Amino acid sequence: MDPQQLYTRNAPALLRKCERMLGNRADAEDIVQQLFVDLIRRGRTDVDLPYLYRAATHRCLNRIRDRRRRRELLDRHGEGLLWREPPRIDDRLLSMEMVARLVDRLDERGGEVFALHFVDGIDQGEVAAMIGTSRRTVVKHVARIRRLARELS
Amino acid sequence: MTVSWLDLERYVAGDLEPERRRRVETALSADPALRARLAGIEADDRPIPPLPGLVGDGPLPPDSGAPLPEPHGEGTVIPLRRRPVGVAVSVLLAAAVALAVIPLREPGLSNDGRLLWPASSTTWKGGELSLRLDRERQGRVRADAARFQDGDRFVVRLTCPAGRRSWDARVFQGGRRYAPLPVDGPVDCGNAVRLPGAFAPTGADAVTVCVAVGAAAETGALDGAREELADVDGVVCARLEPGG
Numbered sequence: 001m002d003p004q005q006l007y008t009r010n011a012p013a014l015l016r017k018c019e020r021m022l023g024n025r026a027d028a029e030d031i032v033q034q035l036f037v038d039l040i041r042r043g044r045t046d047v048d049l050p051y052l053y054r055a056a057t058h059r060c061l062n063r064i065r066d067r068r069r070r071r072e073l074l075d076r077h078g079e080g081l082l083w084r085e086p087p088r089i090d091d092r093l094l095s096m097e098m099v100a101r102l103v104d105r106l107d108e109r110g111g112e113v114f115a116l117h118f119v120d121g122i123d124q125g126e127v128a129a130m131i132g133t134s135r136r137t138v139v140k141h142v143a144r145i146r147r148l149a150r151e152l153s
Numbered sequence: 154m155t156v157s158w159l160d161l162e163r164y165v166a167g168d169l170e171p172e173r174r175r176r177v178e179t180a181l182s183a184d185p186a187l188r189a190r191l192a193g194i195e196a197d198d199r200p201i202p203p204l205p206g207l208v209g210d211g212p213l214p215p216d217s218g219a220p221l222p223e224p225h226g227e228g229t230v231i232p233l234r235r236r237p238v239g240v241a242v243s244v245l246l247a248a249a250v251a252l253a254v255i256p257l258r259e260p261g262l263s264n265d266g267r268l269l270w271p272a273s274s275t276t277w278k279g280g281e282l283s284l285r286l287d288r289e290r291q292g293r294v295r296a297d298a299a300r301f302q303d304g305d306r307f308v309v310r311l312t313c314p315a316g317r318r319s320w321d322a323r324v325f326q327g328g329r330r331y332a333p334l335p336v337d338g339p340v341d342c343g344n345a346v347r348l349p350g351a352f353a354p355t356g357a358d359a360v361t362v363c364v365a366v367g368a369a370a371e372t373g374a375l376d377g378a379r380e381e382l383a384d385v386d387g388v389v390c391a392r393l394e395p396g397g
Binding site: 001002003004005007008009011012013015016017020025029033034036037038039040041042043044045046048049050051053054055058059062120121122123126131132 | 155156157158159162163166168194197199201202204206213214215216217219220221222223329331332333334335336337349350352353354355356
């Protein structure tokens, strides 16, 4: 696909997704722009939205994990406040601070499951297919995330 | 059925297969909260920030070096080299490559006759440096194509004096510039060596594909280029006209 078409067609969905994860538009724009730069630079422009969702997920998680930039992220968001479409674990809405603490305790795969299942609302079987693992593994990650969320709240 | 944000985004984009689309519509008819989410997506008309390098307002920023996920299941990357191409097509391509005669093209000219681009073949380091674009259209391959339509895919074949050489490639179209191929290391030069990846031009403007080799690639000769690439040592370009 033409890079410009790839960008204009998919960037709005990815901006909304990253905004949901990070709680602010500015960080979402940074991440989505750099993602497309990297894709275009590497000639990987035949990609679909599920793939882009995963790629954006990784980068949003890295932004949350980046301790040097966390203060800025929390300040932009308004620490402790809930944003318009906050992530939730069951009936518990998560603040940005809570998301950051949770992500700190998860490994890379666990973070990916958290974002795709609890933030994006993708069911466990689909998450397994998207990230190339078994449903059983995803179920284990989900159970651990629920347990961690209880401990941290 | 659980309807995710991704489902809703793909629903709005018209990107869902019919069965899943019906299931999303069933869920939407029964769930006001889901309808509100969908309405939020459809009402989101905030502009997306321009991407430098694609809209002619500066070079594409550098690669961050951050990894990209490998494709799995639903999220796929489909480089041309992994697409199933029938045996007959492979034979046709091999025959076309074997029989191809690479013409010396004139450099591109502007309306006032000004030289815009280097030729698709030149002499470099005592040998031939030339570029050829092979087109795949609906399963049929044409070597050394000069025209494109939407849906065509092109691979780039480079002839350069033997040796491992740095390389870089850009596509220029309508004032935009992009890097269409994954540069993942030097190329082992030879006769009509296929560069990795493929690209699929669209639109009504002519497309110019340029490849820089050796020092020209290492010094980023293509990065600042707009229309003054003529006579840059180590750069060759080929032109694709729209239509036909």
